Amino acid sequence: MIPEIGHFALILALLVAIMLGSFPIIGAARGNAVWMGFARPLAHVHFYLIAFSFICLAYAFAAMDYSVAYVANNSNSQLPLQFRIAAVWGGHEGSLLLWALILSIWTVAVSLFSKHIPDDMRARILGVMGLVSVGFLLFMLMASNPFERLIPAVLDGRDLNPLLQDPGMIFHPPMLYMGYVGFSVAFAFAIAALLGGQLDAAWARWSRPWTTLAWVFLTLGIMLGSNWAYYELGWGGWWFWDAVENASFMPWLVGTALIHSLAVTEKRGSFKAWTVLLAICAFSLSLLGTFLVRSGIITSVHAFATDPRRGVFILAFLVIVIGGSLALFAWRAPAIGRGGKFNVVSRESFLLANNVLLAVAALSVLIGTLYPLFLDALGFGKISVGPPYFDAVFAPLMAPALFLMGIGPIARWKNASLPELAKRLRWAFGISIATAIILPLILGNLTPMIGLGLFLAFWIIVTTVYMVSQRLRDSDQALLTRIKAVPRSWWGMVIAHLGIAVFTIGVTIVKGFESEIAVRMVPGDVAHLAGFDFTFEGVKEITGPNYSASKGQLRVTKNGVERTVLSSEKRLYTVTNMPMTEAGISPAFIHDLYASLGEPLSDGAWSVRIYHKPMVEWIWFGCIMMGFGGLLALSDKRYRIKKRAKNLAEINLSKVES
Amino acid sequence: MFRLIVACFMMQVTCVWAEEAQPLQADLAVEMQVQRLSEELRCLVCQNQTLADSHSDLALDLKREVREMATKGMTDEAIVDYLVARYGDFVRYRPALKSSTVLLWFGPFALLLAGGIGLFIQLRRRQAMTTDEPLSAEEARKVDELLDKES
Numbered sequence: 001m002i003p004e005i006g007h008f009a010l011i012l013a014l015l016v017a018i019m020l021g022s023f024p025i026i027g028a029a030r031g032n033a034v035w036m037g038f039a040r041p042l043a044h045v046h047f048y049l050i051a052f053s054f055i056c057l058a059y060a061f062a063a064m065d066y067s068v069a070y071v072a073n074n075s076n077s078q079l080p081l082q083f084r085i086a087a088v089w090g091g092h093e094g095s096l097l098l099w100a101l102i103l104s105i106w107t108v109a110v111s112l113f114s115k116h117i118p119d120d121m122r123a124r125i126l127g128v129m130g131l132v133s134v135g136f137l138l139f140m141l142m143a144s145n146p147f148e149r150l151i152p153a154v155l156d157g158r159d160l161n162p163l164l165q166d167p168g169m170i171f172h173p174p175m176l177y178m179g180y181v182g183f184s185v186a187f188a189f190a191i192a193a194l195l196g197g198q199l200d201a202a203w204a205r206w207s208r209p210w211t212t213l214a215w216v217f218l219t220l221g222i223m224l225g226s227n228w229a230y231y232e233l234g235w236g237g238w239w240f241w242d243a244v245e246n247a248s249f250m251p252w253l254v255g256t257a258l259i260h261s262l263a264v265t266e267k268r269g270s271f272k273a274w275t276v277l278l279a280i281c282a283f284s285l286s287l288l289g290t291f292l293v294r295s296g297i298i299t300s301v302h303a304f305a306t307d308p309r310r311g312v313f314i315l316a317f318l319v320i321v322i323g324g325s326l327a328l329f330a331w332r333a334p335a336i337g338r339g340g341k342f343n344v345v346s347r348e349s350f351l352l353a354n355n356v357l358l359a360v361a362a363l364s365v366l367i368g369t370l371y372p373l374f375l376d377a378l379g380f381g382k383i384s385v386g387p388p389y390f391d392a393v394f395a396p397l398m399a400p401a402l403f404l405m406g407i408g409p410i411a412r413w414k415n416a417s418l419p420e421l422a423k424r425l426r427w428a429f430g431i432s433i434a435t436a437i438i439l440p441l442i443l444g445n446l447t448p449m450i451g452l453g454l455f456l457a458f459w460i461i462v463t464t465v466y467m468v469s470q471r472l473r474d475s476d477q478a479l480l481t482r483i484k485a486v487p488r489s490w491w492g493m494v495i496a497h498l499g500i501a502v503f504t505i506g507v508t509i510v511k512g513f514e515s516e517i518a519v520r521m522v523p524g525d526v527a528h529l530a531g532f533d534f535t536f537e538g539v540k541e542i543t544g545p546n547y548s549a550s551k552g553q554l555r556v557t558k559n560g561v562e563r564t565v566l567s568s569e570k571r572l573y574t575v576t577n578m579p580m581t582e583a584g585i586s587p588a589f590i591h592d593l594y595a596s597l598g599e600p601l602s603d604g605a606w607s608v609r610i611y612h613k614p615m616v617e618w619i620w621f622g623c624i625m626m627g628f629g630g631l632l633a634l635s636d637k638r639y640r641i642k643k644r645a646k647n648l649a650e651i652n653l654s655k656v657e658s
Numbered sequence: 659m660f661r662l663i664v665a666c667f668m669m670q671v672t673c674v675w676a677e678e679a680q681p682l683q684a685d686l687a688v689e690m691q692v693q694r695l696s697e698e699l700r701c702l703v704c705q706n707q708t709l710a711d712s713h714s715d716l717a718l719d720l721k722r723e724v725r726e727m728a729t730k731g732m733t734d735e736a737i738v739d740y741l742v743a744r745y746g747d748f749v750r751y752r753p754a755l756k757s758s759t760v761l762l763w764f765g766p767f768a769l770l771l772a773g774g775i776g777l778f779i780q781l782r783r784r785q786a787m788t789t790d791e792p793l794s795a796e797e798a799r800k801v802d803e804l805l806d807k808e809s
Contacts, residue, residue, distance in 0.1 A: 235711055242706050341787040349781050356773040364766035371762045380758045384700045386708065386751025393766045518689075519679035527679035536679065579713065607682055 003068050006056025007147040013049035013100075014137040020046055020107075020130030024123035028196065036123035043111040043126050046133065047104040054101045057146055058088050067153030070094060070146045076159035076575050078546035086169045087160045092294050093146035098174065099290060100136045102181045103129065110185055110210070117206055124192035125185075132184055135317045143310045159546070159575035168228030176221030176248055180286040182214025183251060186258065187283035190276045191325055194332045199276065204266035207279070209639045211262060215255045216630035222248050223623035234581030234596045236514075236611045238619055241390040246369045247289030253362035254282040257355040264351055268413060270339030271352065276329060278355070284322045285362065291318065297373060343415040350408035357401040364393050395449075402456040402504065405497060406463035410470075428466055432458040445512055453508030460501040464494055489636035496629025503622025509615040516611040522604055530612035532593065533557045534566075539597070539606060547571045547580075552597040552606060554584065568597040568608075592616050683725070691728045695737060696721055698751050708751060 020042040027035025057070075061084045066072040074094070075087045089098040107129045114122045140146070189207040193199045225245070230238045239245065258278040265275045291297075291314045342348040368385045376382050406428070411421060436455035440446035471490075472482045483491075519527045523538035537553040549571040556563045566584030573580065586593045591614040598607030683689045696709035701717040709717050709724070720741075727737045741749050753759045 233711060234713075237711065240706070240711075342784055344781045344785055348784075349777075352780070353777055356777050357770075360766065360769045360773050363769050367762060367765045371759075375758060381746065382748040383753050383759070384748055384751050385753055385762065386698070386700065386706075388698050388752035389762075392752075397766065397770065518682045520682050521679045522677070525677045525679040534679075581713070608679075 002056050002063075003060050003065065003147040003149070006053045006060075007145065009049045009053040009056065010097075010137060010141060010147070013046060013053065013104075014134065014141060016042055016046045016049060017130050017133040017137055021127055021134050022130075023127075024130075025127035025195070028120040028123040028127070031120070033119065036119050039123045039126040040111045042130070043104075043107045046130070047108045050097075050101050050104045054088070054097055057094060057097060058085055060147075061085060061088055064157070066155065066157050067150055068146075069148045069150040072150050072154050072157045074157065074160050076157040076546065078575065079157075079160055079165070080545050082167075082170060083160060083165050086164075086173075089173050090160050090164055090169070093140065093144045093148075095173065095177075095294060096136060096140050096144055097146050098177055099181060100133060100140065102174070102177045103133050103136065103184060106181055106185050107133070110188075114206075118198075121192055121196060121198060121203075124195050125188045128188035128191045129184060132188075132321070135321065139310075139313050139317065143313050156575075159573070162547070162571070162573040162576060162578045162580045163232065165546075165573075166228065166232055168224060168232065172221060172224040172228055175217055175224055179214050179216075179218025179221045179255075180248070180251060180290065182210070182217055183255060183279075183282045183286050185210040185214065186255075186279040187325070190279035191328065194276065194328050197332070197335065199272050199336050201266050201269055204262050204272075204275065205638075208259070208262045208266060209634050211255070211259055211279075212630050212634055215252075215259055216627045216634070218248065218252050218255060219623055219630065220627045222252060223620050223627070226623075227620050230616070231583055231585055234583050235609065236516075236583070236592075236594045236613055236616075238510075238616065241368075241387045243369050244293050246365050247293050250285040250362045250365050250369075251282050251289060253358050253365070254278055254285055257358040257362075258282050260351050261355055264348055265339075268340045268342070268348060269337070270342065270348055272336045272339060273329075273333045274352075274355070276333070276336070278359075280322075280325045280329060281359075281362075284318075284325070285366070287318060287321060292369070340414065342413070345411070345416045345418050345421075347408055347411040347413045347416065350404050350411055354401050354404045354408060357397055357404070361394060361397045361401070364397065365390070368393065399452060399456060402460060402500070405500065406459045409493065409497070410463060410467050425463060425466070428459065428462040431462050440512070443513060447512065450508055450512040453504055453512075457501040457504040457508065460497055460504070464497055464501075468494060487636050487638070489633040489638075492629040492631070492633030492636070494629070495632060496626045499622045499625025499627075499629060501622070502618050502625055506615050506618030506620075506622060510613050510619070513614045514612060514616075516609060518598075518607065518609050520601055520605050521608050522606075527608070527610060529610050530591070531558060532563070532612070534595070534610055536606070536608065537565075539600075542569075544571065546575060547573045549582075550597065550600070552584075552608065554595050554608070554610070556586070556593060564593065566593060566595040568595050570597045570599075587617055589617065590614065685729065688725065688728045691734065692721065692725050695724055695728070695734060698738075699724070699741065700749050700751055702745060702749060 020039065023035045023042070024039035027033070027038070060068045060071050061075055062081065064071070064075070064077050064084075070091060070093050074090045075084050079087065087094070089095045107126060110129070111122070111126055114125070117125070186207055189203065189210070193203045222245075225248070226238050229240065230236060258275065261271050261275040261278055264271045297311070340348075368390055372383050372385055407421060407425065410424065432455050435458045436451050437446065439454060440450045471486060472479070475482050477485070515530055517527060517529050519525075521527065521536040523536055525536045527534045527536075533556070535555045535557065537555055539550045539552045542549050542551050549569040551567055551569045554566045554568075556566060564586040566586055568584035569582035571580045571582060572578070581596050583594055583596045585595075591612060594611040594613055596609050598609060600606055681689075683692075693710065699709045699720070701707045701709055701712035701714055701720070703714055703716045704712050707717070709721050712718075724737060724741075727740065732740075738750060742754075747754065753762060755763055
C-alpha cells in the first residue's frame, strides 16, 4: 500500500509542477499579481509531495518490500540498514527521484530567500524550476517508475552492487546532486532574466550566491567521489576519466567559468550574454550528465536501443530544454547591452580568456566522452577513449589557464599595462621557476611535467601572496583590522585559488614520485618500499553482515620503530558472489601508505601490493579549500541584504525615537 | 639444554622475521613495461577499467599474455598492434589516429583555436568601442535600490 501512496504523491507532484510551471510565468507576462503569488505556495506543496514520495520509497527499502521491483533489484535482507537507505539512490529510478527531491529543495530555498527580488522575476524563476521538474516527474512516471510492483514478489532482493556498499555511497551522491541540480537555479535565473528582459547587475548579484553554493556542493561532491574511488577500488587511483566522472566534471568546468563571468557582470556590467550562455550550458551539461550516467547508454549503445521509450524521452527532453533555452537566448541576446569598454590588456580580458579555456576544456571532455558512442552508433566500430587521451588533451588546455590565474586577480579592471604587470610579477615568476627546478632536483626526479606542474602551483601561490601583501599594506591600522576590512568574498577567492595550487602540487607530486611493489608474502616476510619495512602478519578469516573476508595485516616500521598497521581485506559478497578489495591505508600530510591484499598463492603465501603515495591527500585538501573559499565568499555581507536593510530600519527608528 | 632449545627457537623466529618478500615477477624491466602497457589497455569484460586496475580473470589472462610478449622482447608498439589485431581498437585506451578519429584528436585544439580567434575579435571590438557603457550612476542607484528593497 505504501508504494502506491508514494506513486500517487508523485502523480500529484507532477500536477503541482505543471501548475508551478505555468501560472506564475503567465502571471508575470500579464502582470497578474494573484497568479504570480501562486509560485511560493506551489513550490512548498511540490516539495512536500516529492519528499513524501521519497520517504515512501525509503520505507519500502527499510521494510524490505521485495514486491517493489526497484527495491528487489537494489537491496537484500542481509544489507545493513544504512546501505538499504542509501540504496534508494543506488539505481536509475531512485536516483531520478533523488534528483527531483533535490530540485524541489532548491526551489523551496529560492522561494524562501528571494524576498528582495521583484515579484515578476521571482515568479518566473520558480516557474522555470517547476518546468524542469515537470520533465523529470513525467520521465519517472512514464518510463522509470521506482514504485513499479513485481508480481509475484521475490523472497529476497538481488542486493546492492558491493562497490556501492560503502559510507561514500551515503554522502557522495546527494552532495553531487546538490551541485548538479543547484545549477538549475542559475539556469532559472538566466531564463527568467531573458523572459523578462531584466539582465542587469542586480540580476547578476542575485544569481551569484546561488551559483557559488551549487559550485561548492559540486566541488565537494566530486572530491568525495574521487576519495571514495581512491580507497574503494584497491589500487590507489583517484581519477579515471570515466564517463560517470566526466559527467560531473563538465558542469564543474563550466560552472567555474560561470562564477567568474558572473563576477564581471556584477562589477562591470560586461559579459552579460556570455554569462547567460554559460548558465544555460552548465545546466544543460548537468542534465546531459545525469542522463548519460543513468540511461545506460555509456555501457552500450545497444542497451539504450533495447528500451527505446527511455531513450526517446531523454532525447526529446534534452532537445526541448537545451534547444528551447538556446533559441530563447538567440532571440533575446541582441537586446542585451554590451556593458563597459575594456582594453585588450585588462582584468576583464584575462577573465574572458580563462573562460574560453575552461569552456574549451569542458567541450573536449564532452568530445572524448561522446566520441565512442557516436562512432559505434554510426557503425565505425568500437573504440575506447581513456586516461591517455584525456591527459594528452587536458594538460595543454589547463596549463595556460593556471598561468592566467596568477595574473588575472592582480591586473587592473578596464585597462592594465603589460609592461607594468611584467615588472610587478617578475619576482614571482623568478621564484616560481627556481623553486620548480630546485625542489624536484632535491627530491631526485626532474621531468618536464613535474617542473611544469610545480611551476604553475608555485606561480599561483607566489602571485597570491603578493596580491594579499599589496592589499594589506599602506595602513596604520592593526593587521587584523586590515584583514577584516577586506570583503570576505575576496578572501574566498584567495583561499579557493590557493586550493587549486595545493591540488596541483598533490597531483604533480603523486604522479611524479609514487612508487609501488608487488610481492609474494608468507607470514613473517618483510618487504621494503620508500624507506619503510612492511612485515606481513598473516591473514585471518572474518565474517561481515553480508560478506566473508580474508583480512591481512602488515606492520609498518621505519628504522625499527613501529609506525602503523595496515589491514586490507579481500571480501566476497555472498549474494552477488562478487569479490571486493578493501585497501589498508595510512593517510598522512606527507604521504599515504597503501596496501591491498591480492590472491592467495601456494604454500600459504599471498600476493600483496604496497604503494607509497606522496602528498596524495593534498589533492582532496585542495578541493576542500576551494569549497571553503566558496562558502567564505557566500558569507560576504553584501549578500546578507535582509540583515542590512533591517539594520538600516533600526537606525532610522532609533533616530525617530530620539 | 633448555637454553639451547630456546636459543634455537629464537633464532628460527628471527630467521622467519628476516625473510625477504620475493617480488611476484623477477624481471623488473619487463614488469615496468607490463605496467606501462596495462595502464593503456582496456579490460574487455569490465565496465570501464584498465588492465592495471582490473582483477577479473580475463584481465589477468590478458596481462599474462602481455608479460609473455614483453619477456620475448617485443616493443610496446608490437604488443599493442598484436592485441589490436586480435581484439580490435576497443582494447586500447589511447585511440589510434586515423580518419575516424581525426576529430577526436584535433577537435579540442581546433576548438581552442576557434575560441582564441573569437576572443581576439571580441577584445578588438571592445577596445574599439567609442561609448563606454558600464553601470551609469543612474543604473547603479537603481541596482542599489532594488537590492535594498524589502518586499
